Amino acid sequence: MSTLTPLDRHAGLAHAVETTLLAAPDREIEVLGRVPDGASRAETLAHLRRAATEVRRRAIQTVGAAGAGHIGGEFSITDALVTLYLQVMNISPEQVEAADPERDRLVLSKGHAANALYTTLAIGGYIAPEALRTFLQPESMLNGHPARNKIHAVEANTGPLGHGLPIAVGMALAARLDGSERRTFVLLGDGELQEGSNWEAFMTAGHQKLDRLVALVDRNRLQQGARVEDTVDLEPLGDKLRAFGWEVVEVDGNDVGALLDAYAGVPAASGKPTFVLAHTDKGHPVSYMRDNVAWHHKVPSAEQVAQALTELDAILASIEAEEETS
Amino acid sequence: MTATTERTLFDCRDTWAATITEVAQADPRVVAVVNDSIGSSKLGGFQKALPERTVNVGIAEQDMVGIAAGLANGGKIPFVSAAGCFLTARAMEQIKADVVYSQYNVKLIAQSPGVAYGDLGPTHHSIEDFAWMRTLPGLVVVAPADPAETEQVVRWAARHEGPVYVRVSRMGVPSVYPEGYEFVPGKAVTLRDGDDVTLIATGTTVVRALDAADVLAAAGVSARVLSMPTIKPLDDDAVLAAARETRGIVTIEEAMVTGLGGAVAEVLAENHPARLARLGFRDEFAITGSAEWLLDHHGMSAQGIATTASGLLA
Numbered sequence: 001m002s003t004l005t006p007l008d009r010h011a012g013l014a015h016a017v018e019t020t021l022l023a024a025p026d027r028e029i030e031v032l033g034r035v036p037d038g039a040s041r042a043e044t045l046a047h048l049r050r051a052a053t054e055v056r057r058r059a060i061q062t063v064g065a066a067g068a069g070h071i072g073g074e075f076s077i078t079d080a081l082v083t084l085y086l087q088v089m090n091i092s093p094e095q096v097e098a099a100d101p102e103r104d105r106l107v108l109s110k111g112h113a114a115n116a117l118y119t120t121l122a123i124g125g126y127i128a129p130e131a132l133r134t135f136l137q138p139e140s141m142l143n144g145h146p147a148r149n150k151i152h153a154v155e156a157n158t159g160p161l162g163h164g165l166p167i168a169v170g171m172a173l174a175a176r177l178d179g180s181e182r183r184t185f186v187l188l189g190d191g192e193l194q195e196g197s198n199w200e201a202f203m204t205a206g207h208q209k210l211d212r213l214v215a216l217v218d219r220n221r222l223q224q225g226a227r228v229e230d231t232v233d234l235e236p237l238g239d240k241l242r243a244f245g246w247e248v249v250e251v252d253g254n255d256v257g258a259l260l261d262a263y264a265g266v267p268a269a270s271g272k273p274t275f276v277l278a279h280t281d282k283g284h285p286v287s288y289m290r291d292n293v294a295w296h297h298k299v300p301s302a303e304q305v306a307q308a309l310t311e312l313d314a315i316l317a318s319i320e321a322e323e324e325t326s
Numbered sequence: 327m328t329a330t331t332e333r334t335l336f337d338c339r340d341t342w343a344a345t346i347t348e349v350a351q352a353d354p355r356v357v358a359v360v361n362d363s364i365g366s367s368k369l370g371g372f373q374k375a376l377p378e379r380t381v382n383v384g385i386a387e388q389d390m391v392g393i394a395a396g397l398a399n400g401g402k403i404p405f406v407s408a409a410g411c412f413l414t415a416r417a418m419e420q421i422k423a424d425v426v427y428s429q430y431n432v433k434l435i436a437q438s439p440g441v442a443y444g445d446l447g448p449t450h451h452s453i454e455d456f457a458w459m460r461t462l463p464g465l466v467v468v469a470p471a472d473p474a475e476t477e478q479v480v481r482w483a484a485r486h487e488g489p490v491y492v493r494v495s496r497m498g499v500p501s502v503y504p505e506g507y508e509f510v511p512g513k514a515v516t517l518r519d520g521d522d523v524t525l526i527a528t529g530t531t532v533v534r535a536l537d538a539a540d541v542l543a544a545a546g547v548s549a550r551v552l553s554m555p556t557i558k559p560l561d562d563d564a565v566l567a568a569a570r571e572t573r574g575i576v577t578i579e580e581a582m583v584t585g586l587g588g589a590v591a592e593v594l595a596e597n598h599p600a601r602l603a604r605l606g607f608r609d610e611f612a613i614t615g616s617a618e619w620l621l622d623h624h625g626m627s628a629q630g631i632a633t634t635a636s637g638l639l640a
Contacts, residue, residue, distance in 0.1 A: 101401060149429055155399055157428040160419055166389045167424055170396020170404075173381060177357070178400065197420075200389035207384075 021133040022065035026309070029058040029122050029129045035087045041257075042326050044087065048256040050319050052082045055119045057312045058132060060286075062115055064305040066136045068144070072295030074116035076220040076254070076280035077187060081108075081120040083259045084185055093125045096153045102182050105171045107156050109164020110189035110218065111145035112297075117154075118142050126153040162195025164188060165215060169201050172213040172273075183212045183266065191223025194232050199244075206245025211267035214274045215246075218253060220282040224296045238277055246275040253278025254285070286311055335498030339437065341473040342494045343368040345480040346405055350376055355403045356484060359394045361387055367407040367437050387412050391420035391432075398430035403484060410436030410452030410493065411443070418458065425489050426462045433483045439469075439493040440530065440580030441612060441620045448611035456585025459491045460558040466511060467557040469493040469529030472502045475555060478509035486511070495530050497617040502532050502553065512556045514564035520550035523635045524568035524575045528554045528586050531578040531605075534621065537628035538578075542635060549635060560589045562597070569600035574638030578626055579606045580617075601638045605631060 032054070035047045055078050063069030085091065089104040096103065108117050115135060122129045127141075134140035141150035145159030156167045168186035175182045192198065205213055219237070221228055228234060238248045247268035251258040253276075262276050282296070283289025286308045300308065350356035350372065359381045364373055373380040381397070383390045387408065394404035406413065413436055414421065425432045436455060443450035459467045468483075468490065470476040476494060483490045502517065517532070518539050527535035532553045539549040550572055552564055568575055575594070577587040587604030594600050605625050612620055621627070625634060 105399065147427075149427075156395065157423055160423055162388070163392055163420065163424055166392025166420070167396040167399070169389070170393035171399050172396070173393065174397045174400020174402050177378065177402065184396075197388035197392065200383070200386035201392065204383050204386065204389055204393070 020137045022062065022135060022137065024133065025058055025061040029054055029119065029132070031125045031129065032086070032123050033125050034092070044260070045257050046319055046323050048079075048083055048086060050316065051086055051123050052079050052256065053312050053315050053319070055082060055116065055123055057309060058122070059115050059119045060300060060305055060308050062119070062132055062135050064300050064302065065133075067299055068136055068297070069115050069299065070112040070297045071115075071300065072222070072282040072289055072292070072298070073110060073189060073218065073220065074113045075284050075286065075289065076282045077110065077113050077218045078116050078120070079254050079256050079280075080187060080216055080218065080259060080278060081116055082123070083256050083263070085120050085124045087260065088263045089185065090182065093153075096126060099152075101178070102180060104182050105155050105168070105184045107158065107164040107168045107171070107184070107186040108146060109158055109168075109186050110161070110192055111158030111164075114142070114144060114146045117146055121151070121153050127151060161189070161192040162197040165198050165201040166204075168213060168215070169205050169208075169210065172205070172210040173208065175212060176210070181212065183214065185214045185216065188215060188217045189223070190217055190219045190221065190234060190237075191228050191231070193217065193234055193237075202241065202244040202246065205273045209245070209271050210273045211271045214263065214266055214276060216253070216276040216278050218280050219278055220280045220291075222282045222291070222293045222296065226293060238275075241275040241277075245272055247272040248275045248277060250277045250279065253280035285315065333500040335500055336473045337498060338470065338473055338476040338495040339368045341476040342435070342480055343371060345477045347372045347375055349481060349484045350379060353403070353484065355401060357381060357397055357402045357404045359383065359390055359397070359404050359406045361385055361390045361408045361412065363408045363437065366409060367435070369407060387416035388420050391417040391434075392424050394432045395420070395424035395428060395430045398432050403431055403433070405433045405435055405483075407435040407437060409443075409450070410439035410455055411450050414452060414455045414458055422462060426465050429464070430489065431487055432489050434489070434491045436491065436493045438496040440495075440497075441617045442496040444612070444617040444620045445614050447614060451612060453581045453607045453612075455491075455493070456557050456579065456581045457588060460585065460589060464488065465558065466490045468511070468555055469557065470495070470509075470555055471529055471532040471553055472499050474501060474503055474507060475509055479555070482509060482511060493529055497530055499530055500533055502536060509555060512559045512561060514561040515553040515555070516550065516564075517553050518549065518551040520548035521572055522548040523639060524550040524552060524572045525578060525631065525635065526552045526554050526565070526568070526575060526586065526590060527578040528557060530580045531621070531626060534626055534628060534631060535578055538631035538635065541628050541632035545632070545636070547636065547639065554586060557586055557589060560593060562593045565590050565593045566598050569594055569598045574601035574603070574635070576603045576605060576631060576635050576638065578631055580621060582607050603634045603638055605634060
């Protein structure tokens with residue numbers, strides 16, 4: 001049985017931990033880090049698309065090895081996570097370690113997508129890539145839901161739905177009290193909007209005109225048990241948020257370029273908080289997973305992992321081909 | 327009629343409000359977070375002095391506690407001030423996950439706790455709070471007994487790094503501590519020594535335990551009176567000393583007996599089984615009545631406590 005000691009320097013644990021490791025991936029994820037300064041638009045998009053594809057490659061192997069996870073909702077939110085950590089947010093591993101008060105904040109309210117967050121943090125240099133092999137294992141810092149007590153880059157312990165937005169509102173209020181221009185981002189699931197606490201916080205943020213608060217909803221149209229519209233329908237979602245005093249931007253949430261454009265409008269000229277209605281597909285872009293409710297927490301077989309890797313590798317090849325021709 | 331009617335009684339909310347305003351004026355990190363509870367928390371003066379640091383989220387307790395966690399992430403020291411019944415029951419999961427599990431430096435101030443809203447009925451009673459709050463790892467749970475202790479606990483909470491739950495009494499209480507008293511978190515206070523029986527009380531019931539000791543003394547029974555301001559962490563040593571040195575223990579609380587009484591019972595059962603009687607509310611919703619009347623009705627008048635204590639010695 002292989003072990004790793006101590007798990008990592010980021011864990012914040014007082015003692016060294018010996019942890020059972022999951023099976024190794026076909027290749028460990030490479031730390032790509034932020035989009036380089038001065039990168040062109042094409043170079044920026046290529047960097048982010050490669051990172052998102054690498055995160056998905058690694059994340060599905062983690063879930064397959066662990067025998068548990070929420071891979072469908074992780075794939076729908078991956079582009080948003082990668083775009084924020086590697087380009088949009090004012091954040092770096094150094095700022096996190098120094099607890100820089102001026103860092104931008106991100107709260108993953110849909111905490112069950114933790115594996116996508118962890119893998120994004122690994123590709124961004126916030127946690128050691130080999131730590132991903134401890135996902136869900138005894139004494140790992142990688143819970144099924146993220147914990148700030150274990151990973152410094154995590155800002156709030158999430159998991160129960162409907163918690164992230166109120167916390168983010170508090171973060172944005174703190175920034176305003178400080179006279180700071182730092183921004184707060186919160187990523188929500190669409191099914192999660194059935195939790196009433198979100199609507200309390202939508203009201204508060206609209207009333208307070210928190211223009212540096214951005215709530216992105218991962219509109220993949222599927223919740224754990226069924227389609228959202230067949231459970232409790234949210235529509236007309238954009239109109240509801242406009243009525244609550246938010247600026248609403250609708251984008252293809254699996255298109256990193258569209259996401260970048262949406263964030264570029266923050267703070268909105270109207271002085272309102274920004275609601276990014278990100279239309280996504282659960283399981284994107286894997287053919288057998290896309291828009292299929294079974295993939296909320298289904299675990300892929302070895303064959304399904306292999307097929308996903310084949311499809312993702314084709315995307316990586318197309319990104320490289322585009323770079324060579326440009 | 328209880329003996330307390332002859333004394334000057336204080337509404338501890340006045341002390342809370344004056345203290346938190348002073349603390350906030352000295353420390354720019356302190357923020358008040360309320361759910362339309364400015365008036366019931368007596369924070370009108372705070373709001374006037376520090377409007378930008380008064381966050382009123384409206385009638386929205388889950389939002390209120392989550393926002394407090396976010397403010398703490400930004401280095402603020404939020405004091406959430408709301409009626410205890412709504413603060414705890416409505417926002418229990420936010421208290422558990424956003425504040426305590428996340429280890430955010432949030433102070434939860436339960437106004438009008440226990441049966442302070444006695445005649446409004448069980449929806450407005452907060453008698454489950456001790457039992458609920460003491461299950462949360464690392465949360466400090468405090469119930470001050472008089473104005474002097476209220477002031478000290480509020481000042482201590484602002485200094486302490488970590489989540490704290492504090493009850494602020496609305497029902498009038500007299501001063502119960504001697505001049506120069508200093509609150510020490512996690513420590514019981516021996517207000518009266520004795521070797522026959524021990525009365526352990528917290529918050530509003532401390533004065534009732536002192537009165538009961540007078541009743542017992544008149545009958546020739548020597549009662550030790552311990553004030554237990556900190557429900558968690560409990561002063562196990564003081565409880566075990568009482569178990570060794572006296573012949574029985576009575577707990578008295580304006581709460582379900584699974585609060586202070588439950589905590590004391592656990593320490594005794596695991597370490598030094600002793601005769602124990604727990605006074606408080608049991609497995610029923612309280613009937614209508616004022617706070618004073620309900621405490622008397624549930625065996626917590628001076629005579630009622632003395633009778634229970636005598637029963638332990640029989």
